Amino acid sequence: MNAYVGTPTSRVDGRAKVTGAAKYAGEFPADKLLHGFVVEATIPCGRIARLDTSEALQVEGVLDVLTHANRPPLADKVEPWKDEVAPEKGSPFRPLYDDTIKFNSQPIALVVAEDWETAKFAATLVRVEYEQRGFATDLEGERSNAAEKDKPHKPRGDAAAALAGADVRHEADYVIPTEHHNPMELYATTAVWESNGKLTIYDKTQGVQNVHKFLCGVFDKKPDDIRVVSPYVGGAFGSGLRPQYQVVLATLGALALKRSVRVVLTRQQMYGLGYRPMTIERVALGAKSDGTLDAVTHEAIAVTSRYEDFARNDTGWAEQLYKSPNSRFSHKLVHLDVSTPSDMRAPGAASGVCALECAMDELAVALKLDPVELRLKCYSDRDQSENLPYTSKQLRECYARGADAFGWSRRNPAPRSMRDGKDLVGWGMATGVWEALQMPVAVRIALTSNGHAEVSCAASDIGTGTYTIVAQVAADALGLPIENISVRLADSSLPQAPVEGGSWMAASSAHAVLAAAEEVRKELLRLAGKMPGSPLADTELADTVLKDGSIAGASDNSRAVSIADAMRHGGIERIEKEKLNQFEEDKKHARNTHSAVFAEVKVDEELGVIRVTRVVSAVAAGRILNTKTGRSQIMGSVVWGIGMALHEETVMDHRFGRIMNANIAEYHIPVNADVYDIDVIFVDEPDDRINKLGIKGLGEIGIVGVPAAIANAVYHATGKRIRRFPITLDKLLD
Amino acid sequence: MNNFQYARATDVADAIRLLADPGAKLIAGGTNLIDLMKENVERPTRLIDISRLPLRKVEETADGSLRIGALVPNSDLAYHPLIEQRYPLLASAILAGASAQLRNMASVGGNLMQRTRCAYFYDTATPCNKRHPGSGCSAMDGLNRNHAILGTSASCIATNPSDMSVALAALGALVHIAGPSGERAVAVTDFHRLPGDKPHVDTSLGTGEIITAIELPPRGFAQNYSYLKIRDRMSYAFALVSVAAALELEGNAISGARLALGGVAHKPWRSLEAEAALRGQAATPDHFSHAADVLLQGATTRSHNGFKVELARRAIVRTLTQATNATPQSQAHKKIA
Ligand SMILES: Cc1cc2nc3c(=O)[nH]c(=O)nc-3n(C[C@H](O)[C@H](O)[C@H](O)COP(=O)(O)OP(=O)(O)OC[C@H]3O[C@@H](n4cnc5c(N)ncnc54)[C@H](O)[C@@H]3O)c2cc1C
């Protein structure tokens, strides 16, 4: 049944994307469309004392300037503002709700005009006076105000005593700066005012149903009044999990003016959305001289806003990954006058594992052990935090395959010992780990007698390849060529799906397709079985497959009835089935993906210029549904990991509480010239426990471990340990 | 962005006439000006489009100099056979800058006139003497990792971001200017100003004046040269420090030397003293190092840009070594030679 699953199938939406046929949220046409431009606050904390829109309103082509004072009603209660992925604790930001300023670049008005340029110009004429209050935006300056988030982790043994008594100890702070997602597509919403007064919202989001429910709550609308659509997303990486403020503003505009309104944020304005929170990660490791761990402690201190407690799992990876009888973990938050952070590729893990794996490297140096060997000495076949076996864990194989492909055995362990002309050469490695999550998803399949099927679901494809894997799984399950499958996604009126995130969508959507396909097969069997002289009379469902446009006996394919015949005899043209798939809860196993990342850097000895000349990433993530899109996921993640190691940093001037590099000229991400060879290895990891197809998901695992592997390589090259990211050349100079 | 009027100049005289309007600005490739207009940093009320004026020629003059029209695109200039052969230092510096797309749009005149990348200059919500004279310099005690270490003033520590201008300064190029009172020429090294107490004035270009051409003197230093740009990523980033070095060698003895730095001052920083220190000496790392000391004498640093002094010193030595060995830094292969 696997003509497509597991193959390097090309993206089914690839052509639409490269030819421009794919439409994004800010591109949908609408009659008499108006354009909104956001006016932002220029202080981080206080209130609006006066907001004068008169001059802006005089500009020809301006229809309205919406502010907290004149906007249509918004929910006053906190609950409707809490979307599916809002932090439990706190009260979400409500754009244009009142006169308070909670963070710099907060939206405070929306200028609506006949065209975007006019709106943008008029926005410069909105006069604002503030009552500024004292504020703080500097995590390191406010470190002493860090408070444990409400659920502290359960310690194991006595970490303090074990650390004190350890043969070899390492303890250090690792500092990960604030980082922004910078997806290529700008945040945008086109709110279309339909003739019947209903709204169709084209929004850039990772979850149309999340936005739908949110808008219905915030604007007190019935589910039928609003439809949210987001067929293509030009990258989001977590920034689109929660409804962003432009969707509220565009909807406000449409309601106020009873016309269609589009709001497209500028690149600069996108720095006022979510971000990876800056963290100080303090890791302590204590080991016996043989290299086994005695104690692990990991304390994360992270930024959050004053109004919400955003915290991710930074420390849980140290808790589960390595064998250690004693351990202690804590996650502390510092509330600052900034917007709430958000998920960003491998939230928690990208930062937490970076610190852990740098610390492991430092411990290996102290123990005079090879870094891979140290990991093997501490290897655990059970999740240490819950003491559970894994559904599968081929991390050992990742180390072996990765090391082999990289040539790790030729590494001279001494720092500064390897050279290439004027360059110092460094080889470093790190472990990666992420969860293998799965969520309830429903899929509808409409099969027509000509052997074509439409598969639909509200899930988003944020560039990860959901369209393609849904088509692959459906083609296999329905026994049809992939060209006969059309996939519809990301419309709130389609069957239920959660936000696309956490790397759960591949497993979740694939199994929903299987479940719906089984319903289709059941119906086809019913029809086929009733045919006179049917070769499938009295055949059990379990004993059938869909194959080559027919329903056939599983053991004997020659007993077959074509889809067309079955439907004709049943007197129908199409079969439509919808099924919600739920995964059985398994509390007896831990579910994770793993990787081993090996990196080579070349560092100009005099000038400190760093090039990452080679990365090998060996990934164990269950069954790989599509080796082509899967490889792209990992390569993209590795590139991002290079950025996290060497380039990315949102820089703030704490005197103003303002981000000072809010553009992609000055906020550096890797460019082509920064990327050399990336070798992706998928390690076989059969897993019949986790789910039917053995899928674990791939979105996040690729970045985890990459920054640490590079930092460790930089140490190996130069003998300098840089614990404050990104590793820019000035840090290597002294 | 402001509303503005748009006029296309029919010839240089027309452009000069239109420039009488104090709210007017010339636009060539637009790659710097439009960005600044979008940020409300530049707010011209009239744009004078000069992109179609006939200033696109690269011509040899009778005395062996090369005259380059102000509208020659950066890409065309870098790949022009005469530049590649006679002034490879300039070709290299241009290719070290921006991206291919930007270089295709950018003009020689616009490149000379591009404004600083100081983050405060770009952010109208913060004080900046260059943008808003008298408002204060936010960089002085703020984020100044990218800022100047030479020729700074108490009112501004911004750097000039151009790569091309650094090579032009080293090569001793002239800027040809036309204006209401006729034509004049000024050395590139006198064209850009130091901030002093008027950081809002970047150059010595007067009211109503337009750059018509640059002129390269005959000596091209095509044998022993190198342009080395040190930046935070391998491409598409402004220089932390860049060095243009050019030598004339007799055996191992330096008979002629040119040395200019980018990323360290409000203007491309050519040092005649350092050049004099090199002249007559053997081309050895010790002498290069001494020249670096001479050049960096009087460098002043702020909280985040202290590293630039040592970086500049090492980059100078390295670039002079590359020039001596006739192994100029390649702008395509990022490994530093
Ligand atoms: C993302 C990014 C990265 C960049 N990276 C680099 C880099 O690494 N190195 C580098 O050197 N540069 C870099 N640049 C800058 C680029 O080189 C300049 O934007 C370009 O050279 C400007 O030329 P232009 O013709 O587009 O100028 P315009 O934007 O048209 O004009 C710029 C200014 O020059 C004035 N002007 C133009 N022509 C004349 C004339 N003939 N006489 C008098 N005044 C004139 C205009 O009035 C305006 O004030 C970068 C730019 C961007 C956007």
Ligand code: SF4
């Ligand atoms: S360095 Fe110059 S440009 Fe930057 S803030 Fe100070 S005055 Fe403005």
